Amino acid sequence: MASSFTSNEPRIVIVGAGFAGLAAATTLVKSGLKNVVILEAMDYVGGRTHTVRPFGANIIEMGATWIHGQTNNPLYQLAKSQGLLAEEGFHMTSCQPGMVSPEHYFFTEHGERLPKEEVQKVSAFFAALITRIMGQSFKADYSSWSLGDFLDQEFLASGLSEPGGVDLVFEWCKRIECVDEAVNSMYEFALSQLGLYTRLDGPFFNCLGPKGYQAIVDVLVETLPSTNLRLGKPVKCIQWAGSSEKDGNGAEPSKKDTGGTIQWTNSSGMDSGGTMQWEGSSQKDAGGTIQWTNSSGMDSGGTMQSAGSSEKDSGGTMQWAGSSKKGSGGTMQWEGSSEKDADGAHHPVRVVCDDGEEYHADHTIVTVSLGCLKERAQTMFKPLLPHGKMEAIARLGFGTVAKIFLEFEEPFWPEDCTGIQLLWEKGPEDKEVYNTHKEEDNWTSDWFKKIGGFDRVARHQSVLCGWITGLAAEHMETLPEAEIGETCVR
Numbered sequence: 060m061a062s063s064f065t066s067n068e069p070r071i072v073i074v075g076a077g078f079a080g081l082a083a084a085t086t087l088v089k090s091g092l093k094n095v096v097i098l099e100a101m102d103y104v105g106g107r108t109h110t111v112r113p114f115g116a117n118i119i120e121m122g123a124t125w126i127h128g129q130t131n132n133p134l135y136q137l138a139k140s141q142g143l144l145a146e147e148g149f150h151m152t153s154c155q156p157g158m159v160s161p162e163h164y165f166f167t168e169h170g171e172r173l174p175k176e177e178v179q180k181v182s183a184f185f186a187a188l189i190t191r192i193m194g195q196s197f198k199a200d201y202s203s204w205s206l207g208d209f210l211d212q213e214f215l216a217s218g219l220s221e222p223g224g225v226d227l228v229f230e231w232c233k234r235i236e237c238v239d240e241a242v243n244s245m246y247e248f249a250l251s252q253l254g255l256y257t258r259l260d261g262p263f264f265n266c267l268g269p270k271g272y273q274a275i276v277d278v279l280v281e282t283l284p285s286t287n288l289r290l291g292k293p294v295k296c297i298q299w300a301g302s303s304e305k306d307g308n309g310a311e312p313s314k315k316d317t318g319g320t321i322q323w324t325n326s327s328g329m330d331s332g333g334t335m336q337w338e339g340s341s342q343k344d345a346g347g348t349i350q351w352t353n354s355s356g357m358d359s360g361g362t363m364q365s366a367g368s369s370e371k372d373s374g375g376t377m378q379w380a381g382s383s384k385k386g387s388g389g390t391m392q393w394e395g396s397s398e399k400d401a402d403g404a405h406h407p408v409r410v411v412c413d414d415g416e417e418y419h420a421d422h423t424i425v426t427v428s429l430g431c432l433k434e435r436a437q438t439m440f441k442p443l444l445p446h447g448k449m450e451a452i453a454r455l456g457f458g459t460v461a462k463i464f465l466e467f468e469e470p471f472w473p474e475d476c477t478g479i480q481l482l483w484e485k486g487p488e489d490k491e492v493y494n495t496h497k498e499e500d501n502w503t504s505d506w507f508k509k510i511g512g513f514d515r516v517a518r519h520q521s522v523l524c525g526w527i528t529g530l531a532a533e534h535m536e537t538l539p540e541a542e543i544g545e546t547c548v549r
């Protein structure tokens with residue numbers, strides 16, 4: 060067992076050192092709970108914020124770039140108080156429908172540059188439409204509508220539509236909206252959900268200074284004792300004490316435990332349950348007797364026989380018979396350890412890493428992404444998380460968003476150009492194209508069409524950044540870098 064814990068205070072293991080994990084750790088430490096260990100799978104801290112320097116001294120952000128909104132935004136406040144925001148006047152965004160300017164160059168696939176007036180009349184309409192939808196609540200008739208279908212309906216009704224003309228700009232707007240909403244397609248995003256996003260007041264694209272997001276990560280890490288952070292420690296399994304919480308369908312979670320404290324609700328449902336402290340019944344776990352007092356006051360306590368196996372730590376079954384008429388007793392399965400830790404205490408949570416190292420704790424906070432949970436939750440938690448949580452993990456969705464950075468020997472674009480946006484005759488966010496791709500599963504040859512465009516990257520002379528979403532992004536991630544690069548510049 061690894062011992063990074065420093066005192067006899069409650070031990071807490073946080074899984075994941077992205078912003079959620081760092082925020083949890085710093086909050087606990089600030090409130091006096093210093094016995095905290097963070098286990099991070101990767102060899103760096105920050106998770107989906109990742110500041111790197113592949114193109115010389117200046118940074119690029121592989122993940123998050125901006126702090127969105129200012130009012131009541133703790134991240135913004137932290138960055139401001141530490142002097143980590145970009146210098147006055149510094150401004151950088153990707154090209155957004157609501158911000159199209161003459162410096163954004165829009166090209167069709169035939170190499171024609173679209174006049175800015177053509178672009179702006181559609182992009183301004185699109186931005187206003189999104190703002191309207193965000194503030195609108197939709198009647199039941201729209202409950203099954205996708206955002207894409209609604210946008211198409213409104214665009215058609217606007218009279219702006221011009222097949223082969225500004226319609227290309229409208230399709231581009233939908234591609235960019237996929238990035239903003241982190242969804243795979245506008246046709247896979249429920250119309251009714253857009254308004255659920257709470258946008259914090261103040262400027263939306265707040266930029267960080269020359270050290271980027273890494274500077275905020277560093278500030279947070281500095282507040283943690285150095286022994287608390289363990290990198291390269293993927294967690295394989297969390298054996299935990301179960302919970303008294305009822306899950307989504309009202310069913311009780313299982314009652315497995317590794318030793319320590321169990322919250323239980325008596326099987327009769329008439330007894331309000333209570334807390335039981337137990338120490339493995341003997342050093343050899345050969346079974347024993349536990350006296351308990353029920354917290355409900357209705358049950359006057361009783362005797363429990365535990366039929367533990369003779370092997371150490373192998374768990375077992377307990378039969379109990381509540382002594383009152385109201386608590387009818389029940390059965391509890393446990394995978395208990397009879398061993399005490401070096402500090403002489405029992406810690407009910409056992410966090411096991413891929414390399415076999417174990418951390419015994421009193422609490423754990425798991426901050427891994429929904430994607431990781433979808434992949435690993437079935438094997439990660441013992442017992443399984445309550446049914447409602449497993450159901451949520453299975454049914455919640457998310458989209459893929461990725462960036463592509465291209466470095467050139469020198470810029471090939473004019474000085475005033477802030478980026479090149481791509482317009483396609485048959486773009487992937489055209490409903491017909493979307494349906495065909497879906498039915499025929501034939502989108503892989505056209506994956507690059509999901510890229511919105513390439514924006515210039517701040518603090519770099521000759522680097523462009525493209526954004527891509529959905530299955531196209533996932534496909535791109537399987538391709539060799541050289542092939543991606545060649546496709547982007549051909």
Ligand SMILES: Cc1cc2nc3c(=O)[nH]c(=O)nc-3n(C[C@H](O)[C@H](O)[C@H](O)COP(=O)(O)OP(=O)(O)OC[C@H]3O[C@@H](n4cnc5c(N)ncnc54)[C@H](O)[C@@H]3O)c2cc1C
Binds near residue numbers: 080101426428460462
């Ligand atoms: C390309 C891109 C651009 C983005 N741009 C912005 C932006 O400009 N502004 C913004 O606000 N947001 C942006 N986001 C979103 C933002 O990055 C995330 O919302 C945020 O970083 C999530 O933090 P988190 O701590 O919840 O999760 P994560 O950052 O994913 O942290 C989870 C951590 O858990 C670790 N982990 C996973 N499994 C295990 C395991 N088994 N054992 C141990 N550790 C494990 C992971 O390695 C990771 O470090 C962007 C995201 C992407 C992908």
